[in-house]
Amino acid sequence: SLIDSTPYQYDPRPSHDHIDSIRSQVQTSLISAQGFYKRGKHDGAVGAAFDMLDVNRTGKLHRDEIYILFEEAVAQAKIPLDEDAIRAAVDALVKEGNDRDATEYITRVQFYAMFYRHRELLRLFEDEQSTATLRRIAAKDSTLSQAEVQESQEEDREVWMAIPSFRTEWENRKLAIFWFIIYLGANAACIATKAIKYREHDEAQAVFGTCIEVARGSAAALNFNALVILLPICRRFMTFLRSTRLRFLIPFDITLETHMLVGIVFAILVLSHTCAHICDIVNFAGADEDDIYALFGDKLGTVPSSRSARVKLLFQQRSIITGLLMVVCILVAYPMILLRRTRFNLFWTTHHLLLVMLILLCIHGTGNLLEPFQSIYWLIAPFVLYFVPRFLRETKYSTMKVIQAKIKPGECLQIQLERPKGLLWEKRVNAGMYAFINVPEVSRLEWHPFTLTSSPANDFVEFHFRSVGDWTEKVHALFEGQHQQENEDGFNEEDEVNYPLVKVEGPIGASSQGYKDYPVIVLIGAGIGITPMISVLRNLVENPGKIRRAFFYWTVRDQNALKWFPSILDDIYDADTSHIFQIRHFLTSAKYDDRDIGQILLKYAVRAQHKHNDMDLVLGRQAHHMIETGRPDWDEELTSVKEEAKELGFKKCGIFLCGPLKMAEAVDEASLKLSQQDSDFHFYFSKETF
Numbered sequence: 001s002l003i004d005s006t007p008y009q010y011d012p013r014p015s016h017d018h019i020d021s022i023r024s025q026v027q028t029s030l031i032s033a034q035g036f037y038k039r040g041k042h043d044g045a046v047g048a049a050f051d052m053l054d055v056n057r058t059g060k061l062h063r064d065e066i067y068i069l070f071e072e073a074v075a076q077a078k079i080p081l082d083e084d085a086i087r088a089a090v091d092a093l094v095k096e097g098n099d100r101d102a103t104e105y106i107t108r109v110q111f112y113a114m115f116y117r118h119r120e121l122l123r124l125f126e127d128e129q130s131t132a133t134l135r136r137i138a139a140k141d142s143t144l145s146q147a148e149v150q151e152s153q154e155e156d157r158e159v160w161m162a163i164p165s166f167r168t169e170w171e172n173r174k175l176a177i178f179w180f181i182i183y184l185g186a187n188a189a190c191i192a193t194k195a196i197k198y199r200e201h202d203e204a205q206a207v208f209g210t211c212i213e214v215a216r217g218s219a220a221a222l223n224f225n226a227l228v229i230l231l232p233i234c235r236r237f238m239t240f241l242r243s244t245r246l247r248f249l250i251p252f253d254i255t256l257e258t259h260m261l262v263g264i265v266f267a268i269l270v271l272s273h274t275c276a277h278i279c280d281i282v283n284f285a286g287a288d289e290d291d292i293y294a295l296f297g298d299k300l301g302t303v304p305s306s307r308s309a310r311v312k313l314l315f316q317q318r319s320i321i322t323g324l325l326m327v328v329c330i331l332v333a334y335p336m337i338l339l340r341r342t343r344f345n346l347f348w349t350t351h352h353l354l355l356v357m358l359i360l361l362c363i364h365g366t367g368n369l370l371e372p373f374q375s376i377y378w379l380i381a382p383f384v385l386y387f388v389p390r391f392l393r394e395t396k397y398s399t400m401k402v403i404q405a406k407i408k409p410g411e412c413l414q415i416q417l418e419r420p421k422g423l424l425w426e427k428r429v430n431a432g433m434y435a436f437i438n439v440p441e442v443s444r445l446e447w448h449p450f451t452l453t454s455s456p457a458n459d460f461v462e463f464h465f466r467s468v469g470d471w472t473e474k475v476h477a478l479f480e481g482q483h484q485q486e487n488e489d490g491f492n493e494e495d496e497v498n499y500p501l502v503k504v505e506g507p508i509g510a511s512s513q514g515y516k517d518y519p520v521i522v523l524i525g526a527g528i529g530i531t532p533m534i535s536v537l538r539n540l541v542e543n544p545g546k547i548r549r550a551f552f553y554w555t556v557r558d559q560n561a562l563k564w565f566p567s568i569l570d571d572i573y574d575a576d577t578s579h580i581f582q583i584r585h586f587l588t589s590a591k592y593d594d595r596d597i598g599q600i601l602l603k604y605a606v607r608a609q610h611k612h613n614d615m616d617l618v619l620g621r622q623a624h625h626m627i628e629t630g631r632p633d634w635d636e637e638l639t640s641v642k643e644e645a646k647e648l649g650f651k652k653c654g655i656f657l658c659g660p661l662k663m664a665e666a667v668d669e670a671s672l673k674l675s676q677q678d679s680d681f682h683f684y685f686s687k688e689t690f
Contacts, residue, residue: 046112047112049597050108050112052597053065053066053069053597054108059107059108060105060106060107060108061105061106062104063091063105066093066094066106066601067086069597069598069601069602070086070090070598070601070602071086073596073601074602076596076598076599077590077599077629077630078590079602079618079629080559080587080590081617081618082620085617085620089602089605089606089609089617090605091609092608092612093106093601093604093605093608094106095608096605097110097113114604169672172672172684175249176251176254179250179251183228186224187221187224187225187265190217190223190224191217191218191221192217193217193220194216194217194219195216198212198213199213203291203294203295204295204370206287206291206294206295207283207284207287207291207295208279208283208287209279209283211277211280211283212280214272214273214275214279215276215277215280216370218269218270218272218273218276219273221269222266222270222273222361223361223374223375224378225262225265225266225269226361226378226382227378227379227381227382228258228262229262229266230358230383230385231385232255232256232259233255233386234389235389235509236385236389236508237385238252238255238508238509239428239433239508239509242509242513243428243430243509247514252509252511253687253689254689256689257689263334263354267334270326270327270330281314284310284311284314285307285308285310285311295370296369299367299368299369300313300369301313317367318363318366318367319364319365319369322360322361322363322364325357325360326357326364329356329357330354330357332350332353333350333351333353333354333357336350336351337351344469345446348446358379361379362375362379389505393436393447398438398503398504398505399501399503400417400461400502400503400504401417401418401499402416402417402418402497402499402500402502403417403460404416405479405497405499407480408464408563409561409563410466410558410561410564411466411476412466412561413466413467413472413476413479414453414462414463414464414564415462415463415464415502416454416460416461416462417461417462417502418460418461419461424506425507428507429452429456430456430509430513431452431455431512431513431515431535431536431538431540432452432511432512432513432515432532432535433451433506433508433509433510433513433532433535434451434452434506434508434510434532435449435450435452435463435505435506435507435508436448436449436504436505436506436508437449437450437463437502437503438504438505439500439502439503440500440501440503441500441501442474443474448471449508450463450465451463451510451512451532451535451658452506452507452532452535453531453534453535453538453565454535455538455539455542456539457538457539457542461504463531464528464564465531466527466528478500482497482498482499482500510688511656511686511687512533512535512536512688514654514656514686515547515656516547518546518547518652518653518654519547519548519549519645519650519652520547520548520549520551520641520644520645520650520652520654521550521653521654521655521656522550522551522552522553522638522641522653522655523536523537523550523551523552523656524552524553524554524555524656524657524658524659524667525552525657525658525659526554526555526659526660527555527556527557527558527561527659529657529688530564530565530658531658532658532688533552533658534565534568536656537550537568537572537581538568540580540581541571541572541575541576544578544580548580548650549580549582549645550580550581552581552582552583552584553586553632553637554583554585554586555585555586555588555631555632555659555663556585556586556588557587557588558589559589559619562585562619562627566623570623570624584637585625585626585627585628586627586628586630586631587618587629588630590629591630603628606626607626610623610626634666634667634669634670634671635670635673635674637670638655638671638683642674642678642681642683646680651680651681651682652681652682652684653681653682653684654683655667655671655683655684655685655686656688657685657687657688658687659687664687667685668685668687671683671685672685
């Protein structure tokens, strides 16, 4: 049973008149209590709140009054508590108010004592909306000069705040800024070198004019960007570099952003190169015949005299043909980038046209019309680094044997694979890494990234993924069908299951690997984004290294998701003899309002119940980690992290997040603000990207 035995029995469903009476009273505003609180009269504020809840004016809060209060709170916040759980929360609150003694009510004195034992309850009276209204009313009564003074003070504050803001931004992004400046400088050098060369090239100027400077300058920059655009997605090479001390010099966490940035620059250079060559074609058509022969010699053969024939001659050249094909590849592939989230297969297929474009680029200058071709020399190294792993993953060496598969609540599939022998999976694997998975029975061409939930100490490789798209739904159905077949065939545990074939490319480095570089870390997972953090937590249990404190936050919308890793989290709790971990779970589908007295007292009661006997009323069972409702207040959470880290004597903390962009922005904003406010402490934030 969720509730302890008690001599008091009460009807969990009072009369409708009584319910309406209590609800009417609960919905009454807290303006009076807030007024007391703002004037510093905390006793008056708590007393006003008690009077509001004491519908029967008995000087006591009876269980039926508290029950209706909690029932209303559950309905408003959409907290998944059934009738028994609400009754358990009522019992917990009454007993907490009576210092764990069983009774039927909470007196005024006990209500006061409860608020002052747990002062976070006083936040109920900090009504930001009402204080903002008071400020607006006061502003109307103020004079213009006072408003001008206030505006001036705000401007001064913004100027002074700009200094720590710049310091914080530089500290967070100094490596990215440094390499971005190097990247811009390299592009500028490529463009300037060729532009100057062809400005002084009299024969080229006579035929093409100044357009040739733009065309050759952008061509040189295109060769450089062709090299740079491939390197960030040479994942195995990047993983190797990340394992060296170069991780302190190169921002590997932004490789995907780098790839996208270079892609934009590449498109701009292609546009400028194409436009410049259109100008060149026009100038060539009207150029003097002697100037053309002086520039090209006999490379073009006989040069016709008519303008149309000259244009036709150019369009027969290898450079023009490959150039047009490259433009077609870009026009098809680039718009599909917008469909990456909604139609991934279409995006992935068309994105490979850009590889075709780079191959065409290698052929583009082989005519040696103006100078010896160079593109192949820029691209040969990234081609090898990119295509060799792509080839190897299609061979038998990427195949892994499935040793176990489970369908978990909330459409989650767990797959355990036999860990291969060899350098990569025995020496190079680290917690927080990910890999690409292919299931040939579903699709031979589709490879999708998933983070490992196993740690380097495990003798297996484990993945968890939800059924959220076409491919994952098919894989989920394939393994689910396997389980159904086992049941129909009378499967015994001793029998070997004939699981579908699975191919894996990995392990591949990810931002979560950086946790080892900080003494204090914050791990944040949203939904299935918990997977890299589970890998890190598992590894920290085996080998904490320099980590002295690890704060773990898991937010879920679906209550079933909380059933994915209960045994793993319990094992971590039991193994944490050094008290390194602080684990928090949040059910975000519940709309918690910390200005609602019913929800505040309900949250307090749920915590009291869990503290007493580890009973989690949301889960309906005992659990080491209580499920909290609502979204985390990242300002409060990270402030608490900072204070504890400073008490331990540390000046920095790493934050690692795997979750949606909106959450990442909220956490990043909170970490930046706190870093700006305290020059002696800094948060370093990174987000998983695939």
